[in-house]
Amino acid sequence: MSKRLDKLLSLIPDCNVLADVGCDHGYVGIQALADGKARRAVFVDVSRPSLDKAAANCPDELTDRASFVCQDGLGKLFCDVAVIAGMGGLEIISILTRAENPPHILILQPNRNACDVRKYLNARYEIVCDCKIFDGKFYDMILAEQNSRPVPLTEMELQFGKTNLSRPTEDFRLFLARERAKLSKILQRCNDAKVQARLDLTDRAIAAIGGKL
Numbered sequence: 001m002s003k004r005l006d007k008l009l010s011l012i013p014d015c016n017v018l019a020d021v022g023c024d025h026g027y028v029g030i031q032a033l034a035d036g037k038a039r040r041a042v043f044v045d046v047s048r049p050s051l052d053k054a055a056a057n058c059p060d061e062l063t064d065r066a067s068f069v070c071q072d073g074l075g076k077l078f079c080d081v082a083v084i085a086g087m088g089g090l091e092i093i094s095i096l097t098r099a100e101n102p103p104h105i106l107i108l109q110p111n112r113n114a115c116d117v118r119k120y121l122n123a124r125y126e127i128v129c130d131c132k133i134f135d136g137k138f139y140d141m142i143l144a145e146q147n148s149r150p151v152p153l154t155e156m157e158l159q160f161g162k163t164n165l166s167r168p169t170e171d172f173r174l175f176l177a178r179e180r181a182k183l184s185k186i187l188q189r190c191n192d193a194k195v196q197a198r199l200d201l202t203d204r205a206i207a208a209i210g211g212k213l
Helices: 003-011 027-034 048-057 060-065 089-098 114-122 155-160 162-166 170-189 193-208
Strands: 015-021 038-045 066-070 081-087 105-110 125-134 138-146
Touching (some): 003 027, 003 105, 027 038, 027 066, 027 081, 048 066, 060 066, 089 105, 089 114, 105 114, 114 138, 125 162, 170 193
Parallel strands (some): 015 038
Antiparallel strands (some): 105 138
């Protein structure tokens, strides 16, 4: 599997029922079954061809613990852990908003609008891990647990991720360096207040992790 999928898998705790939402090829859910992390896995995708692909990839010895559901999101499904990855943050929020039985634990990988996802989670979940990895491009990985009184995130944490700032990795340092270079290049061509504000925030993040990239 790719570095991105390996990281998603590493965030999954032992669970009774895992939902792999927007499963596509189903690699994450299948590996979670094979590793014994999940007793059962529900593979969900709005695309029937994608769901058939996941079913075809599932080894025969695991099929009695797997089910395949063609629908848009979680709906009425019950699971204690859900992986929702490889789609936009606003779509992830829509899936969670429409879920009738919100999972206790979420592993999320929004392709964009990660800040919006963090804001949504902050009222309902405690973000345990929020890290950025580089696998050809940068990905945000979020592990969150249900909590009726989560600790509020700061503006910096909403923008950059809680554990990125408290436990910065080389991938996060690389992201900040490239972000700063990109924003500085834009400002050389035009004086844009929003770009300057983003650069200032990036500089604050760099200072927060010790100023070393």
